[in-house]
Amino acid sequence: MSVKDEEINEGRRRFLLSGALVVSFSMVPGVGAMAQEVIADEGAAVHVGKETQALAGSLKTNPYLDSWIRIDRAGKVTVYTGKVELGTGVRTALLQIAAEELDMAPSLITFLTADTGASPDEGLTAGSHTIADSGSALLNASAQVRGLLVDAAAQHFGVAGSVLSARNAVIKAPDGRSMTYGEAVGLVDLHRMALPVSPLKNPATFAVIGTSLPRVDIPRKVTGGVSYVQDLTMPGMLHARVVMPPVYEARLLQTNTPVILKMPGVVKVVRNGSMLAVVAKGEWQAVQAQRALAAGSQWTPGRELPDPATVHRDLKAIATQHIEIANTHAAAGAAVKTLGAKYTKRYMLHGSIGPSCAVALFKDGAMTVWTHSQGVYPLRDGLAEMLSMPKDKVRCIHVEGSGCYGHNGADDVAAHAALIAREMDGQPVRVQWMREQEQTWDHYTPAMVTEVSASLDASGSIVDWNYALWSSSHNERIVNAGRLIPAQWLEKPFVPALSVPMVQPEGGGDRNAIPLYALPNLHVVNNFSPTMPLHTSAMRSLGAHMNVFTIEMFMDELAAAAGIDPVAFRLKHMQDPRARDVIQLAAAKFGWPRAPRKRNHGVGFAFAKYKNLMAYVAIAVEVSVVPETGQVILEHAEAAVDSGQIVNPDGIRNQIEGGVIQSASWTLYEQLQFDTKRIRSFDWSSYPILRFSAVPRSVNVHLIDQPGAPFLGAAEASMGPTAGALGNALFDATGKRLRDLPLAGEGLRKLIDV
Structure with a gap:
């Protein structure tokens, strides 16, 4: 995006100081009367009319093409998204998607993000949905708009549309005649519903999608400009x-x-x-x-807070709903060995x-x-x-x-x-x-308890898996005024909407609680608490961080009991070919299995497919431990990722690397300090996060591209696998099974001393 585009975007956010803008929207005809389905995501339920169910991504809820793309008679092209930039680079990636299918250089497009007076309503930017939902919508809307403009030009020129070419908002005929998008839009009405099938380009011809276009939000951030x-x-x-x-x-x-x-x-x-x-x-x-x-x-x-010493015991007492999210049975070998373990996670901010x-x-x-x-x-x-x-x-x-x-x-x-x-x-x-x-006054990520048991047969195969977790929704987003903290303090206060569990397969506290591994007998229960003693809500990856940590730690324990290498054990229980590919790639790039390591060093491995719906991530790590202090350094990591069609390779690497660092901070160091009187983590000295001295020495991310495949969200996909790999590496380094987060610091030092 050009500097000019940035100035346009910023000015738009200020225009109301002296003026006004009226923007009207047309909704799907008769949507209130149409039969609807409900799609649950990290926000409120989204109602989708049956006549739009076949549309791609967020076109289901915003089906009109001019909700996404507007072209004026002068040829200015403006593209809208209802998603927002959070530092993940999605603004750049979404711009690339639109530019590719519009056959335009990204710098020629004015790209505007979420604004209730202008953009489509895409709910929340959360849960790694942006590229999957908004990206899919823009891919198809842009292709359809380009197709309509080319068809209009073809009719005007009296030629077949197949002989025309479009580039940078200009449509050209073989005989030299041309028409701009601005001229063509005068011949076609873009206020029309999208169609289920789009004239998408062959992925082999992509010139913008799949390239590492420099992020459009970075220049101002590194030069001290108005960025936030x-x-x-x-x-x-x-x-x-x-x-x-x-x-x-x-x-x-x-x-x-x-x-x-x-x-x-x-x-x-x-x-x-x-x-x-x-x-x-x-x-x-x-x-x-x-x-x-x-x-x-x-x-x-006011009221007292819970006793930090009894938080995990209390979770079991306040869980009032017991939701069975998986219960499958199939023939399996006889169990010869059964293992069980309990894991805990504290509140974090x-x-x-x-x-x-x-x-x-x-x-x-x-x-x-x-x-x-x-x-x-x-x-x-x-x-x-x-x-x-x-x-x-x-x-x-x-x-x-x-x-x-x-x-x-x-x-x-x-x-x-x-x-x-x-x-x-x-x-x-x-x-x-x-x-x-x-x-x-943060909305803390909820504490959790997980318990798992599983049995092995004589060949080292898992024959049954029983999993239970105790936590809350992990999502108390704004669905009524009462969810806004200041609204609860008014003279006439508003009452927060009741907390409800998020349904599978997305899940909330139970996100990724169902393993992707092939397990013949599987039972998973979400023990849901509709109330929590502290203000809690969504944090990156929700319950997936803890659930994947538990699953991947326990897979290593089972592998050890079976006498099988941890990576080989995972492959033994994995049927999904794309999952197998990322597991094998991460292992190969890391050089797994590693030769014997020096003292206080260990290696670990973990895998997950985020939500069992989105990006596949496998990661191998090496850590070092300082026994005298309990400090843990993530020395090296090799991650393999399959997120479907890659839009911006550097953007995905950014997110996986950032997720590894953030998850390392959570997994090793972070926990909210409080007592029965008040929250005590009121500054950085009372809430330790990963310091620069402990940032991973190297993180390498290896991408598997799937041209033409659906986009799979990757932004949160490395959180759980990183936690599991760290826990497994710490066992390798110390010989101690660490099951209570955070893993590093004084607790680890004391455990090593035992």
């Missing part, structure tokens, strides 16, 4: 800071508002029930006033590098919010309910945020901004949480 919502400035913008309760369910009794109003730069103190904020002309003035306001406020005691931030403007009866939410449409609906405003009077525009994979405070700070902006009519208001607020 935290950087956003507007004329006349005010700054606000909020005062949040010290503990859950504490209610505000009184404040020192008169004192605060006398402080320099303070414009207003906003209070609605227990929602409290100060507005100032300058940001530092707002910070100083917030500190004084917090110090002068009095609250009720998102730890976004940039605290959550939003800018809101209430003007002429309409609310506009610039937000780094991963779901602008669900947020729009929640804000409209909270503000008692019509949905068409609330607009949410995505601007990338500085750090998040999952449900952090982005939606909640947007609610704060909207509530405060409503009190400051006509003036944009910027709200940013403080670091301690970001961490103590």
